Amino acid sequence: MTDDAVPSSPARPQARSPRGFIDRRARDLAAERKILSAVAEVYERHGFEALDTGAFEYADALGKFLPDADRPNEGVFALQDDDDQWMALRYDLTAPLARFAAQNWESLPKPFRRYAFGPVWRNEKPGPGRYREFWQCDADTVGSARPEADAEIIAMAVAGLEAAGLPAGSAVVKINNRKLLNGLMSAAGVASEAQKLTVLRAVDKLDRLGPDGVRLLLGEGRKDESGDFTKGAGLSAAAAERVLAFTAAGAGDRSATLSALANVVGGSAEGDEGLAELAAIDAALSGLGVGPDRAAFDPAVVRGLEYYTGAVFEAELLLQTTDERGQPMRFGSIGGGGRYDDLVARFTGERTPATGFSFGVTRLAAALKAAGRDLAADARGPVVVLVLDQARMADYMAVAGELRAAGIAAEVYLGTSGMRPQMKYADRRLSPVAVIIGGDEFAAGTVTLKDLDLGRELAAGVTDNAAWRAERPGQLTAPRAELVAAVRRIVDAQAGGGAA
């Protein structure tokens, strides 16, 4: 604000949504709702039941985000209740599930399968495309240590993504196992947690730096183009090759990958355990008809969250998409998950095996849009009944009511403007048809219908003048008694001549 600016009246607040929070309009919501209903149906068909926990959890139940006196809001939106207990808005759907499972363990069928979707909140710095509130959709099985529980989650994730609209083969779930990584670390002589993290960070850069760059980072270190030096993990050359062989074992089908991995990490107790789990996952996935084109083993998958204890999965979009400027881009991860056997034990003290998959609903909607599968592209406005005679409002209402009763979305124009602004309004609403009933029509017992798509198509050059005149007259007058049938004929013609 400059010195000259007049400050706005303190009594009149500014209309703006808080930083990092957005309003979602009909088109985006329609796409997200279609995703959620398709995925929910798939998940329920797999025996997963819906659960909705409240927005708040006690901060101690959320785990790692324990509030401290200085920064109670670190990472989460937290506030202190009347009774002085700290509550925080959930930052994901897994922590509330762990709390719910621990709270109700005695009465739940075991294993307990549930899915959930809804907003989660992160008190982070907002940025472009980076919000402080976004929707997630999770499915988890609590109480089964079987690798088949992981396989079921993976197969279901694949089925869910396809039901949501991703073409078969356009996404792949890549699977790894933390136990293999641990086996690799002991085989490579990695001793400390710090060294382990440096190794994992190096592996995570494989896509960007290639094997040669990663080899340097696994050894003494690497100098980049700008001359900056990154200290390496300090592995011996043999150990570094072992790690690289591990990450390269992902080529080929699942059993080929298993054999290659056995050569690298077989023999260590944890490595063998991980291999046995992956073999069982492979068999179950095959039983479920999920081939390596939809679910593959990839030893290079490293998921960040500390709490994973076994299998980890990452769903990746393979489709080439384009960014806002039309440049080709790799969309990357659209979801992930894995086995976390220790989360419920935080409450109960008893280890409770659990596994799950989570995806970002808004992110999947964006992926579908980028993949040319805009689920809401067919969103249409209602038929608009124009108001030409104020004394006939009840008649106009009756016309709209008749259309609705026939299942056609309709509304009466309820502003105060004349004919032209009303037509403009109908156009802006993406209305298919305007219903016009003036003095002539009332006298003759007719209705005039205007095909608004036609005007839009002509304006966009999709349809030429000569072609449509033969097929679609643009405007027609029908007996009042044939209103519904006449509107339906126009809407069908717009949809390409299909029957109602």
Added chain:
Amino acid sequence: MTDDAVPSSPARPQARSPRGFIDRRARDLAAERKILSAVAEVYERHGFEALDTGAFEYADALGKFLPDADRPNEGVFALQDDDDQWMALRYDLTAPLARFAAQNWESLPKPFRRYAFGPVWRNEKPGPGRYREFWQCDADTVGSARPEADAEIIAMAVAGLEAAGLPAGSAVVKINNRKLLNGLMSAAGVASEAQKLTVLRAVDKLDRLGPDGVRLLLGEGRKDESGDFTKGAGLSAAAAERVLAFTAAGAGDRSATLSALANVVGGSAEGDEGLAELAAIDAALSGLGVGPDRAAFDPAVVRGLEYYTGAVFEAELLLQTTDERGQPMRFGSIGGGGRYDDLVARFTGERTPATGFSFGVTRLAAALKAAGRDLAADARGPVVVLVLDQARMADYMAVAGELRAAGIAAEVYLGTSGMRPQMKYADRRLSPVAVIIGGDEFAAGTVTLKDLDLGRELAAGVTDNAAWRAERPGQLTAPRAELVAAVRRIVDAQAGGGAA
């Protein structure tokens, strides 16, 4: 905690949801989702578009709940953002709409019709059935001063409640107009706001005290059974009769009520305006085919919220329902709304007419349940495939996959228990059928199917032993290739013999 109690380890948090927040399981969620999808379809058919605003609003945008230094959480859940601005979780869906409309007014089609549903939060003392988070569903028209906009909202509310499952005629929307109340006040010589409030409070007690009790409260005052004296509004006897005549004008159809009201409040400018609006609402409702059995004028309706400026509505459940103890009870209001022309002006300074209707989703679900319309009563668990041979997991997974591909919900038992606990698990999941494949079945290429409903019916005495043996064998063995057809036959028989 007594002195003897061992304090729980500080490292192990207690698993409990915060006070006033609940977990909702599959059955309740299914009922609420059915309501919302039925209502959303009706609202969209009326030309209302979906909108979802974020959970937070800036506290100043929320209006009357401005935080003060001492009690920043009064009534709402509020917290201070990094940049020191106060944010609060929305306490309803109207305040965010007013903010959204003000923020986007230039680019919106006008009038702007939107519906919304989602959780709202109130930082109040929780109690039985009284939560701090609950779901609302709203529809509003912003930018139309026409009474027909009110009528459309009312007709749509009626249609929405019926689509949600309320039998036609089991609910009525009662309509009044603030302008009539104001006209009545001036006709009755009410001068101050305080006196007006005392009159309204007296009218609001009509149901409980009857006309004689209210007459006392309108005059000098009333002594109740316990001897406590409530000071009255101090109206003259004639003025009190006028108020009582006003409240009694609701008997009969809408035009009869209008005539009766004209006798009481006609002549005052505001009264005449209110009467004209109600007459237009009546005509529009009639055009929409909504008779007085579904939408009636009732001058006794007094809605609490300060911000209403014209028509007010209250949806009331007429069905006799029973409480938890089986006692008959009046369910009462299940939603309401009205015209509020000043909310958007808070931001823009320009009066923007608006009208809307809101209902509590959880409350409507409870009403439907009380009315014997439990939408989730048919909730069923998945078919459970038992695991008798650990080496055959992939085969069991394939069986479940085959059922799912045929649209039948199914799961493989993924625990580690034996046959009997597995059957118990399936029963607890409300599973219709257990699929049993052991050594014999694998050898013979068959599957054994157990009708679990039958066991439940026998246990409940619904079906007798002799009757079902002829029709439903309880357990049968079918060729593996006929798995899907055989499961379907049992499920169809359970549903009463209908075709799949």
